[in-house]
Amino acid sequence: MTPELDVAVVGAGVAGLTAAHELRRAGLTVRVYEEQPHVGGRMRSFRHDGYTVDTGAEQISSRGYRATWELLARLGVPLDDVPRIGASIAVRRGGRAHPGVAERRAVLTGAGLSPRARVDLARLLAWSARRRGAFDDDHPERTPLGTATVAEFAARYHRDLHDYLLQPLCGSFFGWDTSRSTAAPLISLLLAVGPTAGWRTYRDGMDLLARRLATGLDVVTGRTVHQVTADLDTARLHLEDEVVTARAAVLAVPAPVAARLHTTAAPEAAAYLSACTFTPALKVSCLLDRPLAPVCDRPLYVLLTPRVEDRVLSCVIADHVKHPQRAPAGKGLLTLMADARTLPDLLRAPHSEVVDRLTTAARRYVPELGTAGRQYFVHAHSHGLPEATAAALGLRARFMARGTCPVEYAGDWVMLRPSSEGAVRSGALAASRVLARLPRRAGRFAPQSQETTS
Template sequence: MAQDVDVVVVGAGVAGLAAARHLTGAGLTTAVLEAAPHVGGRMSTEKVDGFRLDRLGRLLSTSYPELRHTPGLDALVLCPFSPGVLLHSDGHRHHTGTPGTPRSARGALTTARALASAPRLPLSRPTRGTARPGPLGGPLDQSRLSAALARLASTPPERLLTRPDLTAAKALTTRGLPARTADAFLRPLLAALLCDPELGTSSRCADLALHSFATGRLCLPEGGADALPELLAAALPPGTVHTGVEVTAVSTTRVTTKDHGELRCRAILLATGARAAAQFLPGLHVPAFHPVTVLHHTTDEPPLTEPALLLDADRSGPVAHTAVVSQVDPARAPAGRALISSTVLGTPPAAAHLDVAVRAQLARLYGTSTSRWELLAVHHEPEAVPAMPPPHDLRRPVRLLAGLYVCGDHRDTSTVQGALHSARRAAHALLTDLDVRPAAPSAEPLESAA
């Protein structure tokens, strides 16, 4: 490693890599130090026998502004789910759509499927049979939900942030929707978007999540979650990223590593998780965390041919949401095999019983036997997603003092969008302090990129 650089970024997750891309684009020499042997942090993908298995499987949206504002992501390909979601209720699956016309991300960001050609789905209809009522109540209830989502989609994020900040669970009772509709659709949807099964999250953050859902399409990066950080790393100048380098101490002008000596610099940006950042910066806020467990199964025939996100409105088991991700992104499984990825939120059952309970629930959700499915991997992350209880500050400071900055999903919203936005905020503050002009100022102000 060079002994003198302008900026040292500690951590090569998506926030650290995005910040480094903003900084190098402005002409600053930058070194990104990562203790792990690979980039990506929690946004990593395990490769097993031709399968690509995400460790967390976080859902993205084509409406995320930072996917457009982060340089280096022009080649990112997003694989969209079907419009809306599938709800399993009382033994039947129901399509539940979103209002308006789905929009894809602007600019060079592309999708693996043409969003404009996707057929619109009615708000709720059974996938088989027509006599049974949907889980959202009668036509009037469905119309109210459609109107509520349409209003949310047309409301600027800045206005959403002026609403009273309650828990998401409490806010559901104040939206003027029937309890059945809120419980059967909004509760499981928000749990999936926020990784929070109890919905103790700030209602403002929940509204932002629903706004993204209503104005875009849920999607996955083609080839695995690690496609995003790998694109960012590849866009940096050669020699910028150094993996396997453990940082032991930081100051405003010097970084000490375990086995690679010291690195002098003009500024330091901490882009680790909240707990790791607090080890370097005593007193830094460390939030509670939501645990997430992802199970990956494979079989020879897909149990569902539609590229849909399937939610359990009945909450009949540990799985919050599941999908045949090889139907969403064929690159994630070898030819002739189907990959089913299922997410368990909160503390999972004991390891000895987890797969048994998950298989039983998936058999109900997909309407097929799962006894012959092969379990490929179980990934458990106890500190997967920083909690955002109310009142939640969506703009935690990224400038601690001149020369010392911090970014990550614990500074904004606990999403990929939040991590990327915090990176842009931190890079902007650092460049301002060093009196360096950004190479290409974003067309969208930092304050409005919720």
């Protein structure tokens, strides 16, 4: 039987949409299937009563996001639609906010670090500068750090570097446990993106890229793929009421979901899929009647709340400071991120209890929050961000060197880079692997891979 499609993509997040976009450019017939009623995945945004609420990712960077910026340019997205955030990131310590986290001048200003810790921060920066060439964010498994965890790496330095810098960054932006996730991907990413002064956001919500990619693609939302099977030449997507055949399939879903959908993966793929565990994520969006933010002597975009200071929250994000169009004029929008230790209970709790626990904790940093809240939304992701465990890092090279087959994979977990840039690079890589197997249509050119498999 002749397959219905050249390629079927499962998942309409940024990774899946990037893969579909690249394959469509190469002249193939492509269809994307998405279980949710919307595109965007963990970069979804929604609009409500004049507010723009980001349910997942919060920012991108001017540096270290080469594939994303190339894609934005191809899509015709002007730089004005990706404005610089500009405000500071602070860490909470000793009853106040210390701005300047992840900025170069933190060695001088402290940013919550003790004088002795600042000396060790200078040591860490000098060490990483000397070895910058050894850190390739496309190949985190090849760095001098091996499979050392973040906590093991931090143990070389003053305790403050873990407690008031690395742990808060990992816990808030990645949801990582520093005793489980490895340092190599983290250091590679920090070196690639540089200081926070270069961080940007999308003007009209973090789903801008997903929406632009989906335009012109064949995207079917609200349809669940229950199983993916394949033989040497054909992939089959088993939906509730039909079986869709394609010459190839791309599973652009979290690794645990991909493993469940395609149970007959090759050994090197199956082993890596099994090792790529994910941390859940939960956040509460607070729609406010006035523009409140954590108290600080500088405008704050994020207040990190380290585990040694707070057992409920990992950070507070002032979305209306991130970009003023996130909230109507004169209003405010805060995001409260839950600490990973609270998630087992919160994921099972009613939303009203989740809101109460997180807003109560946040009033320590935003005292007027209790009287300013208009409406609250809870966003939970059972597969929040991929952990870069030692097991996954050790298996990645073999996974990347596997041969091509009818079923390919995309997602930030493929790159072990928990970011939208990791998703974009993985989507382009999946597309190039598909095109290596399928004849290209005349008059089109295949995209170049963002990573080699050698």
